Amino acid sequence: MLRWLGWMALACAAIAAVVAGGTALTAPGRRALPGADERSREWQARPALRELADRVGLRLGSAVMARDLLGDPQYGPVLAREFNSITPFVEMKWGTLHPEPQRYDFTLADALVDFAAAHRMRVRGHTLVYGHVVDPPNPTYVSEMTDAATLRAAMADHIRTVAGRYRGRVDAWDVVNEPLPALTMPADANALSDNVFTRVLGRGYIAEALQLARNADPKAQLFINDFGVLEPGPKQDRYFHLVQGLLQAGAPLDAVGFQAHVVPLVGPPASSEQVAATLRRFAALGVRLEITELNVFTRTRMNLLTLGLTYDIEQAMQRQAEVYAQVTQACLSVPACQGVTLWTFTDRYRTTIERLTHIRDIPLIFDRDYRPKPAAFALHRVLGQTDRRATDDTLKPPAASWR
Secondary structure (H helix, E strand, C coil), X not given: CHHHHHHHHHHHHXXXXXXXXXXXXXXXXXXXCCCHHHHHHHHXXXXXXXXXXXXXXXXXXXXXXXXXXXXXXXXXXXXXXXXXXXXXXXCCCHXXXXXXXXXXXXXXXXXXHHHHXXXXXXXXXXXXXXXXXXXXXXXXXXXXXXXXXXXXHHHHHHHHHHXXXXXXXXXXXXXXXXXXXXXXXXXXCCCCCXXXXXXXXXXXXXXHHHHHHHHHCCCCEEEEEECCCCCCCHHHHHHHHHXXXXXXXXXXXXXXXXXXXXXXXXXXXXXXXXXXXXXXXXXXXXXXXXXXXXXXXXXXXXXXXXXXXXXXXXXXXXXXXXXXHHXXXXXXXXXXXXXXXXXXXXXXXXXXXXXXXXXXXCCCCECCCCCECHHHHHHHHHHHXXXXXXXXXXXXXXXXXXX
């Protein structure tokens, strides 16, 4: 109920933003942030984040939009300098790659994979099966299927074709994304998200999809991925039991992803201790772990109620920096946690949450002109101070194995 009320607050925020129009509520990110020039000069004298991440065996990644990479000459150099891993934002989702039953379009996905190869970056494929995706939605021919044999054949063809095409070039796959209910937990402890795959194929579709992905690329690391599971609570418990059940059934699940979209309008972020405890809990199952979608929004409920007039941008950036540092430090403290991926890295382009709510924010570690914010320095400090050491095993995905 509290989470539902939080989302209602977010919806109200969207209405307030529209009503407020040009007030301070939409101002962050539209002009230079305090101290931007000084931070930029200092940043140039420092080792890149990527260099520090390599030293400690962390996959430090960013989600990437091909249109931004191809259309903005500043985007690629910053991406390649600071990160050693990328995740396609929409370019590998079903609605982009496979818009018609007999037609695949790999143009944008190929561009990202080629960029990663040219810059020695890992690729996390995102995502093979996603029931309630909205950006872009699944094609109608998939979302309206009602026959199990037809949908099963379509899923098998899609996974074989996509994962097979990138065999040896995509290191990891979010095979099934967001399998759990989004906002409220049904009374049935085994309930999954209500989507075409669960309705038509049943809960066994997750294990089926994992097996298909393993067959298509035996060496790729296979994930399931979900949000709202870093902090303790009913959803995390269900995620744990889902992972445990898949492993006990022999499904080829190698790793577990934890989204981390920190939205103060919805609720406080999980503490560093809570994140570390969550990671240790799942690590005990024998899987690898990653923070897969980290961004930290700054709008608060009080800020919303005052239409942005109480927004202290320097204070907001410092709080944001603390969260980025805490989540990354928690990952580094758990040996099974192999990576942290930001969603995405520059405030120049709006995130999905900003597009949906019409509330402009500054959720990322570089500003709209690619200058580092305090969050970038916080990550730099955490990576530079950690005593975890890189080994050959931490710099590459583990060999695929049956469980």
